[in-house]
Amino acid sequence: MAVIEDEAIVLRAVEYGESDLIAHLLMPDIGRLTVIAKYARKSQRRFPGSLDLFNHLRVRVSRKRPQGLGFLERGVLVAPFLALRADPGRYALASYLVEWMDRVAPEDGTRADTRRIFGFTVSALGALERAQPDPTLRLFLELRAFDALGLRPGLRHCVRCGAEPGATLVDFHVADGGLLCGAHGGEGREGRLQVHLGTLRALDKSLEGEIGALGRLRLSPQALVEAEEILFRFHRFHLGFELKSQRFLGQSLGGARLTAATAHANTPRPRD
C-alpha cells in the first residue's frame, strides 16, 4: 500500500453511492488521480468542505496498486479560491480551465510535466481571483494552458526553417504548430490563416512574465479577432472536442468571434 502526501487541486467531484464522493485531483508529482472519499457526504468532520471544485488542498491518499484508484484519507484546505465562486465570469473561466486539465492532464505522467501543469493551474486560479475576466484574459490563459501542456505554438520564427518573418501579414498554420515564413507558407497551403505579425508578437509577449500580470495586458480589437481565431483553431486541432463549460464561458465573457457572429445576425438588411 503506497501512501502519498501532497498538494492537490479538485478538478471534479461527483456523488457516489449513499455517502461517498469520487473526486478527480490534480497533483504536482502524479498528475491526474481519481480518488474515493469514503463517507465524505455523511461526515463533515472527515473532509470539512474540502472537496469543492477548484479547492487547493493538502491531501493524504493511499493506493493499493500503482495506477489504481486512490483512497482519500485526509484533505486539508490550503486555499478555497472563494472569489472564483462569487463572479459568473470568473467561475466560467475557472471551470473551463479545470475541465480542460481534467480531460487532458496526464495520469502518472513524468514529474517535470505534471509539476508544470499543476503550477500553471494553481497560479491561473490565483490570478483569476484578482483579475477582471474578459475575452483577452481568456485567450492569454488558454495560451498559457497550451504552453503548460507542452503545446506552445511557434509565434516568433518560422516553425519550418527558423527564419524571421519579413512581412506584416504572415501565415499561421495550426497543423505545423505556428508561424510560417513566405517560403513555407503562402497561397495554396490548406488550413493557412493569415494574421498580422503584431498579433503573434502580442501573444508571444503574454507568455513571458508572471501569470498574475496577464490582466494588465491588452490586445487591439483587430489582434483580439485574429488571436481568437488562432486559439479556436489550435484548440480544435489539438483537443478535437468541445469542453462542456465552453459554451457557458462564451455566453459569460463574449468575445470577438461571438460578438461578430451576433452583430452579423442582427445587422439590418439594407433598404432597397
Ligand SMILES: [Zn+2]
Ligand atoms: Zn520557413
